Amino acid sequence: MKPRITLITLGxxxxxxxxxxxxxxxxxxxAGIVGKEFEYGAVAFxxxxxxxxxxxxxxxxxxxxxxxPLSRPGPSGFAxxxxxxxxxxxxxxxxxxxxxxxxxxxxxxETFYGGYAGYFQDPDQHLWEVAWNPQMIPAxx
Amino acid sequence: MKPRITLITLGxxxxxxxxxxxxxxxxxxxAGIVGKEFEYGAVAFxxxxxxxxxxxxxxxxxxxxxxxPLSRPGPSGFAxxxxxxxxxxxxxxxxxxxxxxxxxxxxxxETFYGGYAGYFQDPDQHLWEVAWNPQMIPAxx
Numbered sequence: 001m002k003p004r005i006t007l008i009t010l011g012x013x014x015x016x017x018x019x020x021x022x023x024x025x026x027x028x029x030x031a032g033i034v035g036k037e038f039e040y041g042a043v044a045f046x047x048x049x050x051x052x053x054x055x056x057x058x059x060x061x062x063x064x065x066x067x068x069p070l071s072r073p074g075p076s077g078f079a080x081x082x083x084x085x086x087x088x089x090x091x092x093x094x095x096x097x098x099x100x101x102x103x104x105x106x107x108x109x110e111t112f113y114g115g116y117a118g119y120f121q122d123p124d125q126h127l128w129e130v131a132w133n134p135q136m137i138p139a140x141x
Numbered sequence: 142m143k144p145r146i147t148l149i150t151l152g153x154x155x156x157x158x159x160x161x162x163x164x165x166x167x168x169x170x171x172a173g174i175v176g177k178e179f180e181y182g183a184v185a186f187x188x189x190x191x192x193x194x195x196x197x198x199x200x201x202x203x204x205x206x207x208x209x210p211l212s213r214p215g216p217s218g219f220a221x222x223x224x225x226x227x228x229x230x231x232x233x234x235x236x237x238x239x240x241x242x243x244x245x246x247x248x249x250x251e252t253f254y255g256g257y258a259g260y261f262q263d264p265d266q267h268l269w270e271v272a273w274n275p276q277m278i279p280a281x282x
Contacts, residue, residue, distance in 0.1 A: 001167045001234050003189045006279055007222035008149065009270075011215075026142045038253050048144045051190050051280060063217040066260045066268060067247050071215040074152075076204040078219065078267065081148035093142050106208050112179050119207045126219065127207060129150075138147055139192060 005052065007045075008080065011059035011073070012124045018056045019044045021123050025100020028054070040064045059124075072125075079119070079127040083138050087116045093130045094118045102128075146193065148186075149221065152200035152214070153265045159197045160185045162264050166241020169195070181205045200265075213266075220260070220268040224279050228257045234271045235259045243269075 012018035015033060022028045028046045035041035040061040046054040063070040084090055090108045097120045098104050108118030108130065117131035153159035156174060163169045169187045176182035181202040187195040204211040225231055231249045238261045239245050249259030249271065258272035 001169065001223065001237055002225075003169050003187065004223060004279060005149065005189055005193065005195070005221050006224035006272075006277065007270075008146065009220040009222065011218045011220075028142065028144050035254070041253060046144065048146055049192050052146065052193060054146070059217060062220060062268075065247075066217060066220070066270075068217040068260075068268065071217050073218040074212040074214040076200060076207060076209040076212045077152045077214040079150040079152075079203060079207070080146050081150065082142065082145060083147035084143075096142055106206075112182060113176070119209075127203075127209065129148075129207075131147075136147065138145060 007053050007055050009055040009057050009062060010122070010124065010126050011062045012056050013059060014123075015042060015044065015056060015058055017123060021100055021102070022046060022054070022056065025102075026096060075121065075125050075127060079129050081129040081131055083131050083133055083136050085132070085137055087132050090116055090118060090130050090132050094120065097128070097130070148194050148196050150196040150198050150203065151263070151265065151267050152203045153197050154200060155264075156183060156185065156197060156199050158264060162241055162243070163187055163195070163197065166243075167237060216262065216266050216268060220270050222270040222272055224272050224274055224277050226273070226278055228273050231257055231259060231271050231273050235261065238269070238271070 030044050030046045033044050035043050044056045094108050102120040105119040111117050115133040171187045174185050176184045185197045243261040246260040252258050256274040
Protein backbone atom coordinates (compact mmCIF):
# COMPACT_ATOMS: atom_id res chain seq x y z
CA MET A 1 0.00 0.00 0.00
CA LYS A 2 1.33 3.39 -0.92
CA PRO A 3 1.18 6.24 1.60
CA ARG A 4 -1.76 7.94 -0.03
CA ILE A 5 -5.35 8.90 0.74
CA THR A 6 -7.18 10.09 -2.34
CA LEU A 7 -10.61 10.81 -1.03
CA ILE A 8 -12.19 11.43 2.35
CA THR A 9 -15.89 10.58 2.17
CA LEU A 10 -18.21 11.96 4.81
CA GLY A 11 -21.62 10.34 5.14
CA UNK A 12 -24.40 12.94 5.34
CA UNK A 13 -28.10 12.95 6.07
CA UNK A 14 -29.09 15.77 3.71
CA UNK A 15 -26.75 16.12 0.75
CA UNK A 16 -28.00 19.52 -0.36
CA UNK A 17 -27.69 20.95 3.14
CA UNK A 18 -24.20 19.51 3.51
CA UNK A 19 -23.15 21.04 0.19
CA UNK A 20 -24.46 24.42 1.32
CA UNK A 21 -22.44 24.15 4.53
CA UNK A 22 -19.16 23.32 2.83
CA UNK A 23 -19.60 25.41 -0.33
CA UNK A 24 -21.50 28.48 0.83
CA UNK A 25 -20.54 28.42 4.48
CA UNK A 26 -16.90 27.35 4.45
CA UNK A 27 -16.20 28.55 0.92
CA UNK A 28 -14.82 25.31 -0.49
CA UNK A 29 -15.16 24.83 -4.24
CA UNK A 30 -17.32 22.15 -5.82
CA ALA A 31 -18.99 21.44 -9.12
CA GLY A 32 -22.03 20.58 -7.03
CA ILE A 33 -23.96 17.35 -6.85
CA VAL A 34 -23.04 14.92 -9.61
CA GLY A 35 -23.84 11.27 -10.30
CA LYS A 36 -27.59 11.64 -9.90
CA GLU A 37 -28.05 9.38 -12.91
CA PHE A 38 -26.99 6.42 -10.76
CA GLU A 39 -29.04 4.99 -7.93
CA TYR A 40 -27.05 5.82 -4.78
CA GLY A 41 -24.68 7.79 -7.03
CA ALA A 42 -25.41 11.41 -6.05
CA VAL A 43 -22.27 12.87 -4.51
CA ALA A 44 -20.43 16.18 -4.23
CA PHE A 45 -16.66 16.46 -4.51
CA UNK A 46 -14.53 19.29 -3.17
CA UNK A 47 -10.96 19.75 -4.32
CA UNK A 48 -8.49 20.09 -1.47
CA UNK A 49 -4.72 20.16 -1.87
CA UNK A 50 -3.30 18.32 -4.90
CA UNK A 51 -4.20 14.65 -4.88
CA UNK A 52 -6.90 14.90 -2.22
CA UNK A 53 -10.64 15.44 -2.44
CA UNK A 54 -13.43 15.61 0.10
CA UNK A 55 -16.65 13.84 -0.86
CA UNK A 56 -20.09 14.26 0.65
CA UNK A 57 -22.23 11.20 0.11
CA UNK A 58 -25.51 10.24 1.77
CA UNK A 59 -24.99 7.84 4.63
CA UNK A 60 -27.51 5.53 2.99
CA UNK A 61 -25.41 5.41 -0.18
CA UNK A 62 -22.21 4.65 1.70
CA UNK A 63 -24.00 1.92 3.65
CA UNK A 64 -25.50 0.51 0.46
CA UNK A 65 -22.22 0.56 -1.43
CA UNK A 66 -20.11 -0.91 1.35
CA UNK A 67 -22.74 -3.35 2.57
CA UNK A 68 -22.36 -2.08 6.13
CA PRO A 69 -25.42 -1.29 8.22
CA LEU A 70 -26.55 2.30 8.23
CA SER A 71 -25.15 3.90 11.36
CA ARG A 72 -25.08 7.19 13.16
CA PRO A 73 -21.68 8.82 13.39
CA GLY A 74 -19.49 8.12 16.35
CA PRO A 75 -18.80 11.77 17.16
CA SER A 76 -15.43 11.17 18.76
CA GLY A 77 -14.36 8.38 16.42
CA PHE A 78 -12.27 10.47 14.05
CA ALA A 79 -11.34 14.05 13.27
CA UNK A 80 -10.16 16.05 10.29
CA UNK A 81 -7.65 18.77 11.05
CA UNK A 82 -7.33 22.03 9.20
CA UNK A 83 -3.98 23.47 10.21
CA UNK A 84 -3.42 27.14 9.63
CA UNK A 85 -0.55 29.60 9.78
CA UNK A 86 -1.51 31.71 12.80
CA UNK A 87 -3.69 31.98 15.88
CA UNK A 88 -5.65 34.73 14.17
CA UNK A 89 -6.50 32.38 11.34
CA UNK A 90 -7.76 29.77 13.82
CA UNK A 91 -10.15 32.35 15.23
CA UNK A 92 -11.27 33.40 11.76
CA UNK A 93 -12.00 29.86 10.58
CA UNK A 94 -13.81 28.95 13.81
CA UNK A 95 -15.97 32.04 13.39
CA UNK A 96 -16.64 31.22 9.75
CA UNK A 97 -17.68 27.68 10.65
CA UNK A 98 -19.98 28.89 13.40
CA UNK A 99 -21.62 31.37 11.07
CA UNK A 100 -22.05 28.58 8.53
CA UNK A 101 -24.03 26.56 11.07
CA UNK A 102 -21.36 24.38 12.65
CA UNK A 103 -21.55 23.43 16.30
CA UNK A 104 -18.58 24.77 18.21
CA UNK A 105 -17.50 21.85 20.36
CA UNK A 106 -14.48 23.55 21.91
CA UNK A 107 -13.69 27.20 21.39
CA UNK A 108 -10.16 27.93 20.23
CA UNK A 109 -7.69 27.83 23.09
CA GLU A 110 -4.12 26.96 24.00
CA THR A 111 -3.26 23.29 23.48
CA PHE A 112 -1.10 20.97 25.53
CA TYR A 113 1.52 20.84 22.76
CA GLY A 114 2.02 24.59 22.69
CA GLY A 115 -0.40 25.38 19.90
CA TYR A 116 -3.82 26.96 19.64
CA ALA A 117 -6.86 25.08 18.38
CA GLY A 118 -10.61 24.64 18.46
CA TYR A 119 -13.05 21.94 17.41
CA PHE A 120 -16.33 22.14 15.55
CA GLN A 121 -18.82 19.63 14.19
CA ASP A 122 -20.36 19.93 10.75
CA PRO A 123 -24.15 19.49 10.40
CA ASP A 124 -23.65 15.70 10.33
CA GLN A 125 -21.56 15.66 13.51
CA HIS A 126 -18.27 15.10 11.71
CA LEU A 127 -15.52 16.56 13.84
CA TRP A 128 -13.04 19.15 12.59
CA GLU A 129 -10.11 20.62 14.43
CA VAL A 130 -8.81 24.03 13.40
CA ALA A 131 -5.27 24.27 14.64
CA TRP A 132 -2.22 26.41 14.73
CA ASN A 133 0.63 24.07 15.62
CA PRO A 134 4.07 25.66 15.56
CA GLN A 135 5.51 22.26 14.62
CA MET A 136 3.04 21.71 11.78
CA ILE A 137 2.66 24.97 9.86
CA PRO A 138 1.16 24.27 6.45
CA ALA A 139 3.05 25.27 3.35
CA UNK A 140 1.02 28.01 1.69
CA UNK A 141 0.11 27.28 -1.90
CA MET B 142 -11.16 28.44 5.10
CA LYS B 143 -8.56 27.18 2.69
CA PRO B 144 -9.16 23.93 0.80
CA ARG B 145 -6.83 21.88 2.95
CA ILE B 146 -6.90 18.92 5.31
CA THR B 147 -3.64 18.52 7.17
CA LEU B 148 -4.31 15.54 9.37
CA ILE B 149 -6.81 12.71 9.47
CA THR B 150 -7.06 11.41 13.01
CA LEU B 151 -8.51 7.96 13.61
CA GLY B 152 -9.63 7.12 17.12
CA UNK B 153 -8.34 3.70 18.22
CA UNK B 154 -8.89 1.37 21.13
CA UNK B 155 -5.39 -0.08 21.32
CA UNK B 156 -2.75 2.31 20.02
CA UNK B 157 0.04 -0.26 19.83
CA UNK B 158 -2.14 -2.71 17.92
CA UNK B 159 -3.27 0.02 15.55
CA UNK B 160 0.34 1.03 14.89
CA UNK B 161 1.21 -2.59 14.14
CA UNK B 162 -1.66 -2.79 11.65
CA UNK B 163 -0.72 0.36 9.73
CA UNK B 164 3.08 0.08 10.05
CA UNK B 165 3.78 -3.63 9.90
CA UNK B 166 0.66 -4.75 8.10
CA UNK B 167 0.06 -2.03 5.53
CA UNK B 168 3.67 -0.88 5.39
CA UNK B 169 3.10 2.81 6.11
CA UNK B 170 6.00 4.67 7.66
CA UNK B 171 5.93 6.14 11.14
CA ALA B 172 8.34 7.27 13.81
CA GLY B 173 6.15 5.26 16.19
CA ILE B 174 4.29 6.43 19.23
CA VAL B 175 5.29 9.90 20.35
CA GLY B 176 3.92 12.36 22.89
CA LYS B 177 3.85 9.90 25.78
CA GLU B 178 5.17 12.65 28.04
CA PHE B 179 1.75 14.32 27.91
CA GLU B 180 -1.40 12.92 29.49
CA TYR B 181 -3.62 11.97 26.56
CA GLY B 182 -0.70 12.87 24.28
CA ALA B 183 0.43 9.47 22.97
CA VAL B 184 -0.13 9.42 19.22
CA ALA B 185 1.41 7.94 16.08
CA PHE B 186 1.74 9.92 12.84
CA UNK B 187 2.11 8.44 9.38
CA UNK B 188 3.27 10.57 6.47
CA UNK B 189 1.02 10.35 3.44
CA UNK B 190 1.33 12.52 0.34
CA UNK B 191 2.88 15.97 0.83
CA UNK B 192 0.90 18.05 3.30
CA UNK B 193 -1.17 15.20 4.70
CA UNK B 194 -0.64 12.91 7.66
CA UNK B 195 -2.65 10.13 9.22
CA UNK B 196 -2.75 10.09 13.02
CA UNK B 197 -3.75 7.22 15.30
CA UNK B 198 -4.91 8.50 18.66
CA UNK B 199 -6.77 6.65 21.40
CA UNK B 200 -10.50 7.32 21.27
CA UNK B 201 -10.32 8.34 24.91
CA UNK B 202 -7.74 11.02 24.08
CA UNK B 203 -9.78 12.41 21.20
CA UNK B 204 -12.87 12.48 23.41
CA UNK B 205 -10.92 14.13 26.23
CA UNK B 206 -9.33 16.74 23.98
CA UNK B 207 -12.50 17.65 22.09
CA UNK B 208 -14.80 17.36 25.10
CA UNK B 209 -17.13 15.05 23.18
CA PRO B 210 -18.42 11.89 24.82
CA LEU B 211 -16.48 8.73 24.12
CA SER B 212 -18.28 6.94 21.32
CA ARG B 213 -18.04 3.82 19.26
CA PRO B 214 -17.39 4.38 15.57
CA GLY B 215 -20.29 4.68 13.20
CA PRO B 216 -19.03 2.10 10.73
CA SER B 217 -20.74 3.61 7.71
CA GLY B 218 -20.29 7.23 8.74
CA PHE B 219 -17.18 7.97 6.70
CA ALA B 220 -14.61 6.30 4.49
CA UNK B 221 -11.04 6.88 3.41
CA UNK B 222 -10.26 5.98 -0.17
CA UNK B 223 -6.95 4.69 -1.40
CA UNK B 224 -7.07 5.03 -5.18
CA UNK B 225 -4.61 2.99 -7.18
CA UNK B 226 -3.47 2.75 -10.77
CA UNK B 227 -4.84 -0.66 -11.77
CA UNK B 228 -7.27 -3.45 -10.93
CA UNK B 229 -4.32 -5.65 -10.06
CA UNK B 230 -3.20 -3.14 -7.47
CA UNK B 231 -6.67 -3.13 -5.91
CA UNK B 232 -6.43 -6.88 -5.47
CA UNK B 233 -2.92 -6.64 -4.05
CA UNK B 234 -3.84 -3.99 -1.46
CA UNK B 235 -7.02 -5.80 -0.42
CA UNK B 236 -4.96 -8.95 0.09
CA UNK B 237 -2.33 -7.05 2.06
CA UNK B 238 -4.99 -5.54 4.30
CA UNK B 239 -6.63 -8.89 4.91
CA UNK B 240 -3.29 -10.45 5.80
CA UNK B 241 -2.66 -7.54 8.16
CA UNK B 242 -5.84 -8.36 10.05
CA UNK B 243 -8.39 -6.10 8.35
CA UNK B 244 -11.98 -7.22 7.94
CA UNK B 245 -12.90 -7.45 4.27
CA UNK B 246 -16.31 -5.79 4.11
CA UNK B 247 -16.76 -6.07 0.35
CA UNK B 248 -14.36 -7.99 -1.85
CA UNK B 249 -13.03 -6.06 -4.83
CA UNK B 250 -15.53 -5.99 -7.67
CA GLU B 251 -16.81 -3.87 -10.53
CA THR B 252 -18.35 -0.57 -9.43
CA PHE B 253 -21.37 1.29 -10.74
CA TYR B 254 -19.14 4.07 -12.12
CA GLY B 255 -17.07 1.73 -14.24
CA GLY B 256 -14.27 1.15 -11.79
CA TYR B 257 -13.14 -1.71 -9.57
CA ALA B 258 -13.05 -1.44 -5.79
CA GLY B 259 -13.30 -3.18 -2.45
CA TYR B 260 -13.83 -2.11 1.14
CA PHE B 261 -12.10 -3.16 4.34
CA GLN B 262 -12.29 -2.09 7.98
CA ASP B 263 -9.21 -1.55 10.09
CA PRO B 264 -9.09 -3.11 13.59
CA ASP B 265 -11.08 -0.15 14.94
CA GLN B 266 -13.80 -0.44 12.29
CA HIS B 267 -12.64 2.54 10.28
CA LEU B 268 -13.70 2.02 6.69
CA TRP B 269 -11.28 2.08 3.76
CA GLU B 270 -12.08 1.77 0.09
CA VAL B 271 -9.38 0.55 -2.26
CA ALA B 272 -10.36 1.73 -5.71
CA TRP B 273 -9.32 1.81 -9.30
CA ASN B 274 -11.38 4.58 -10.86
CA PRO B 275 -10.51 5.36 -14.47
CA GLN B 276 -11.57 8.97 -13.85
CA MET B 277 -9.44 9.32 -10.72
CA ILE B 278 -6.08 7.71 -11.35
CA PRO B 279 -3.55 8.95 -8.81
CA ALA B 280 -0.42 10.69 -10.00
CA UNK B 281 2.47 8.44 -9.05
CA UNK B 282 5.13 10.11 -6.95
